[in-house]
Amino acid sequence: MLTKDKAQSIFARVLKFSSADETELLISGGRSALTRFANNAITQNVAEENYTLSVRVNVNGRTARATTNKFDDESIRRVVEAATNLAKVQAPDPDLLPMADASAFDGKGPAPARNFFETSTMGPQERADAVEKIVQVAHKQKLTTAGIYSTSESVDAILNSSGLVAYYTQTSAECSITMLAPDSSGWQKANSPDARNFDPVQLAEIAAQKAKASAGPQDLAPGKYTVILEPAAVLDLLGFIFWDWGGQAILDERSFLNNRVGTKLFGENISISDDVYHPLQSGAPFDGEGVRRQRVLLVEKGVVSNLVYARGTAEKVRKSEFADKVGPVRATGHGFPIPNEIGEMPMNIVLYSGVAGKSRTVDEMIGGTDEGILVTRLWYIREVDPYEKILTGMTRDGTFLVKDGQIRGGIRNFRFNQSMVALLNNVLEMGEPVRASGEESFDMVVPAMKIRDFNFTEVTKF
Amino acid sequence: MKQIAGWALDVCHANGVQYAEIRIVDDRQRALSTKNGKVGYVSDSESLGAGIRVLANGAWGFAATEDLTREGVEITAGRALEIARSSARVKQEDVRLAPEKAYVDEWASPCRIDPFSTSVEENIHLLLKIDAELRIVQGITLAETNLNFRRYEQWFYNTDGSDIHQTKTTVGAGYAAYAFSGSEIMKRSYPNSFGGQWQDKGYELIEELKLVENARRIAEEAVALHKADQCPAGNFDIILDSSQLGLQIHESIGHPIELDRVLGMEANFAGMSFLTIDKLRKLKYGSEIVNVVADATEAHGPGLGTFKYDDEGVPAQCTPVINNGLFTGYLSSRETAHTIGLDRSGGTMRADGWNRIPMIRMTNISILPGAKPLTLDQLIASTDYGIFFQTNRSWSIDDKRYNFQFGTEIGWEIKAGKLGRMLKNPSYSGITTEFWNSMDAICSRDEWTLWGTPNCGKGQPQQVMGTGHGASPARFKRVKVGTAYKA
Numbered sequence: 046m047l048t049k050d051k052a053q054s055i056f057a058r059v060l061k062f063s064s065a066d067e068t069e070l071l072i073s074g075g076r077s078a079l080t081r082f083a084n085n086a087i088t089q090n091v092a093e094e095n096y097t098l099s100v101r102v103n104v105n106g107r108t109a110r111a112t113t114n115k116f117d118d119e120s121i122r123r124v125v126e127a128a129t130n131l132a133k134v135q136a137p138d139p140d141l142l143p144m145a146d147a148s149a150f151d152g153k154g155p156a157p158a159r160n161f162f163e164t165s166t167m168g169p170q171e172r173a174d175a176v177e178k179i180v181q182v183a184h185k186q187k188l189t190t191a192g193i194y195s196t197s198e199s200v201d202a203i204l205n206s207s208g209l210v211a212y213y214t215q216t217s218a219e220c221s222i223t224m225l226a227p228d229s230s231g232w233q234k235a236n237s238p239d240a241r242n243f244d245p246v247q248l249a250e251i252a253a254q255k256a257k258a259s260a261g262p263q264d265l266a267p268g269k270y271t272v273i274l275e276p277a278a279v280l281d282l283l284g285f286i287f288w289d290w291g292g293q294a295i296l297d298e299r300s301f302l303n304n305r306v307g308t309k310l311f312g313e314n315i316s317i318s319d320d321v322y323h324p325l326q327s328g329a330p331f332d333g334e335g336v337r338r339q340r341v342l343l344v345e346k347g348v349v350s351n352l353v354y355a356r357g358t359a360e361k362v363r364k365s366e367f368a369d370k371v372g373p374v375r376a377t378g379h380g381f382p383i384p385n386e387i388g389e390m391p392m393n394i395v396l397y398s399g400v401a402g403k404s405r406t407v408d409e410m411i412g413g414t415d416e417g418i419l420v421t422r423l424w425y426i427r428e429v430d431p432y433e434k435i436l437t438g439m440t441r442d443g444t445f446l447v448k449d450g451q452i453r454g455g456i457r458n459f460r461f462n463q464s465m466v467a468l469l470n471n472v473l474e475m476g477e478p479v480r481a482s483g484e485e486s487f488d489m490v491v492p493a494m495k496i497r498d499f500n501f502t503e504v505t506k507f
Numbered sequence: 508m509k510q511i512a513g514w515a516l517d518v519c520h521a522n523g524v525q526y527a528e529i530r531i532v533d534d535r536q537r538a539l540s541t542k543n544g545k546v547g548y549v550s551d552s553e554s555l556g557a558g559i560r561v562l563a564n565g566a567w568g569f570a571a572t573e574d575l576t577r578e579g580v581e582i583t584a585g586r587a588l589e590i591a592r593s594s595a596r597v598k599q600e601d602v603r604l605a606p607e608k609a610y611v612d613e614w615a616s617p618c619r620i621d622p623f624s625t626s627v628e629e630n631i632h633l634l635l636k637i638d639a640e641l642r643i644v645q646g647i648t649l650a651e652t653n654l655n656f657r658r659y660e661q662w663f664y665n666t667d668g669s670d671i672h673q674t675k676t677t678v679g680a681g682y683a684a685y686a687f688s689g690s691e692i693m694k695r696s697y698p699n700s701f702g703g704q705w706q707d708k709g710y711e712l713i714e715e716l717k718l719v720e721n722a723r724r725i726a727e728e729a730v731a732l733h734k735a736d737q738c739p740a741g742n743f744d745i746i747l748d749s750s751q752l753g754l755q756i757h758e759s760i761g762h763p764i765e766l767d768r769v770l771g772m773e774a775n776f777a778g779m780s781f782l783t784i785d786k787l788r789k790l791k792y793g794s795e796i797v798n799v800v801a802d803a804t805e806a807h808g809p810g811l812g813t814f815k816y817d818d819e820g821v822p823a824q825c826t827p828v829i830n831n832g833l834f835t836g837y838l839s840s841r842e843t844a845h846t847i848g849l850d851r852s853g854g855t856m857r858a859d860g861w862n863r864i865p866m867i868r869m870t871n872i873s874i875l876p877g878a879k880p881l882t883l884d885q886l887i888a889s890t891d892y893g894i895f896f897q898t899n900r901s902w903s904i905d906d907k908r909y910n911f912q913f914g915t916e917i918g919w920e921i922k923a924g925k926l927g928r929m930l931k932n933p934s935y936s937g938i939t940t941e942f943w944n945s946m947d948a949i950c951s952r953d954e955w956t957l958w959g960t961p962n963c964g965k966g967q968p969q970q971v972m973g974t975g976h977g978a979s980p981a982r983f984k985r986v987k988v989g990t991a992y993k994a
Binding site: 077078079080081082083084085086087088089090091092093094095096097099109110111112113114115124127128130131132134135136138168169170172173176177180189191192193195221222223225230232297298299303384385386424425426427428429430431432433435437438439441458460462484502503504505506507 | 552555566568569573587590594598631648691770774904907909914968991992993
């Protein structure tokens with residue numbers, strides 16, 4: 046693994062070749078391995094180690110970046126030269142800030158420890174052991190399984206000529222399991238920095254139970270239904286709104302929050318934070334410029350209260366027509382590496398469970414539902430309307446009819462067209478937030494939700 | 508490179524593997540963009556490394572490294588071997604590879620003007636010129652442009668004796684104009700949405716696209732959409748422009764014919780396919796005039812799915828997928844060929860870099876143009892009432908590829924053979940085979956464009972691949988329109 050000392054020695058070599066006003070080195074990469082299985086057998090089994098060195102230079106008010114994965118002196122010289130040449134041909138950018146200095150990440154704040162020896166040392170034999178046990182569950186239930194078990198150890202480091210040194214390493218383990226029956230399927234997924242935080246066999250058993258319980262799916266007419274979304278389905282939907290949550294999206298007038306910051310856009314029971322320090326979260330405590338990430342309250346009791354900002358965006362918004370329309374404006378440590386077009390976004394979402402003491406388990410939500418649909422997972426979600434945030438997509442791998450407080454079997458999968466603004470006004474109940482992992486968005490800490498009037502528009506053939 | 512490959516293959520030979528291959532890839536990219544009159548993104552990147560795939564004890568192992576020293580390569584080959592032996596612990600049957608000859612060859616995609624020989628100043632000047640044209644139109648609140656170059660050089664060696672060196676040059680460019688007003692954000696893109704047009708060509712593509720010449724019209728349409736009527740809902744005849752038909756092919760033909768998906772290998776992530784093996788040469792996929800090929804050969808054109816050999820050393824081929832409406836062929840690999848009775852792979856294994864394993868991917872999945880001369884104007888003229896859909900805005904399809912829904916940036920009402928009022932928020936939906944069986948007309952070769960989709964995601968870890976889709980505008984009867992916006 047590339048250590049902090051090694052990162053500093055590489056940066057010293059970068060500086061040796063740079064004549065720019067300012068120079069930044071971003072290192073990312075690590076070791077990763079993934080065992081993939083299907084039809085009750087391992088079908089792919091891969092491992093890699095790779096690091097990229099990405100150099101940014103500021104030259105007379107211009108900036109540019111060049112990237113390589115080669116560490117020899119000649120490659121480092123060339124990447125510095127390429128970044129410098131790309132910078133020099135541009136017009137000066139009056140909005141370009143000097144690079145963040147050492148105070149942006151001084152090491153005094155919280156430093157969540159997320160590198161676990163048991164995860165970083167897991168090898169192909171141990172992953173095969175886990176897959177073998179998952180396959181045993183499938184055999185026992187007379188099902189067919191497919192999925193992945195992966196582990197990684199990654200590094201993010203940012204160093205610059207203003208003295209900033211930010212380094213973070215963490216591990217990650219992930220297991221995703223599909224169980225297939227002749228006309229139904231079930232799915233479960235978990236992800237954590239520590240592989241000991243989930244049990245692949247337990248995930249397999251839940252997925253198998255869903256596959257069996259949804260066999261012989263019934264036809265139900267599309268329409269508006271009360272739905273109970275499991276946490277993975279919640280995060281896959283909500284992920285689409287946070288791309289709009291940065292100051293740059295407001296400046297570009299591409300955000301559904303334009304003209305809406307400070308308003309009560311969602312229901313009273315919706316409060317959302319971005320918090321990389323939450324015990325169930327993951328990721329580096331600094332952003333793409335090396336600025337320490339701050340906890341930011343994004344929604345408070347339905348009111349859009351704060352946006353997130355990179356350093357440069359905060360400056361631009363303060364000088365813009367939007368300055369007094371978007372609440373507090375300050376660099377929050379959510380920027381992407383510069384240069385970029387998006388600016389920033391919150392990616393450590395924590396959605397609180399409504400009114401304290403009133404959270405419900407999924408079973409309790411089912412028990413209190415006269416008629417509704419239980420959704421395990423969503424798929425192929427895309428934005429239909431950017432301002433009302435209408436999303437379309439499909440249910441998948443475990444969609445059930447709930448009637449008179451009980452699950453009454455599987456149903457054929459639905460297509461939905463649903464506004465996220467409307468959805469977050471229609472949340473009836475929530476569970477305790479958990480670390481959830483889907484396929485359409487980044488991992489979040491979110492609860493299961495019971496929602497009224499969810500708009501299913503079509504039904505497919507399975 | 509041959510020496511590096513030798514280090515890896517020697518380790519594999521010494522350990523008695525059934526098969527091994529090494530791909531060494533040198534990947535260079537340049538990306539430029541502008542936003543509202545300023546340079547948005549300027550970057551160069553390069554990545555060099557090797558991926559080693561080993562078949563041992565009847566199972567696969569793969570390991571990749573950036574360390575191309577003898578020690579680094581030998582360790583990586585050993586790791587691939589160890590992984591293969593671990594895989595063999597959980598198997599149902601041994602992997603069977605269809606035989607393939609050894610090839611020693613060299614190939615480069617045709618490229619008249621090396622894009623990396625053009626200056627960054629020239630590139631930025633072009634993008635800023637387009638940007639100015641877009642923003643001169645009152646009401647445009649955001650203008651974005653992009654220009655991308657890639658040179659992907661690969662050396663392939665395997666234990667069968669193949670030694671193949673291929674170089675692909677790719678160019679992509681496009682732009683979008685946004686107009687925010689009231690409670691709507693309208694957008695128009697050119698030549699296509701989500702990054703524009705991409706082909707395996709040199710900088711000559713940029714000259715062909717007439718980017719500046721179309722900018723003002725595109726911006727004016729984005730603003731005009733605010734005053735346009737909402738697209739009506741109902742069952743109507745629809746005409747898709749060639750770029751939207753290209754994406755329709757990608758989602759509702761290209762993905763369903765991937766044999767790994769059919770066999771359940773993608774069940775956990777990308778999904779499966781309704782196109783089970785019993786449907787081969789039996790299913791009426793589309794109407795009589797639907798003819799689709801999977802063609803990776805250079806003769807098909809400069810598509811993102813064009814190559815001379817795939818990433819397991821199989822020569823590029825043209826596979827008939829739909830012939831006069833009948834389903835006739837899948838995308839296959841050396842491992843899967845036998846499952847459909849083939850004695851040879853269809854040559855569609857592709858990896859998106861040195862650190863990823865090859866998997867079955869689309870090549871150029873194209874619908875053949877109509878045999879009789881038919882222009883778009885003539886097609887519209889022969890339509891009593893319908894909706895003309897232009898430029899994709901949203902796309903979604905279920906995990907077995909039956910039910911789809913697409914939205915486009917703009918629509919036009921067709922009345923009595925003439926294009927009428929502009930329509931905003933057009934969308935249509937349907938079931939794959941019902942839709943393709945409703946196609947009753949397709950324009951001829953003059954209207955046919957080979958579109959590039961640079962961002963097709965598949966696999967775990969996910970790989971992003973470029974695919975090609977040739978299409979000319981076509982008409983479909985009685986399609987469901989407008990469901991996406993029904994409250």
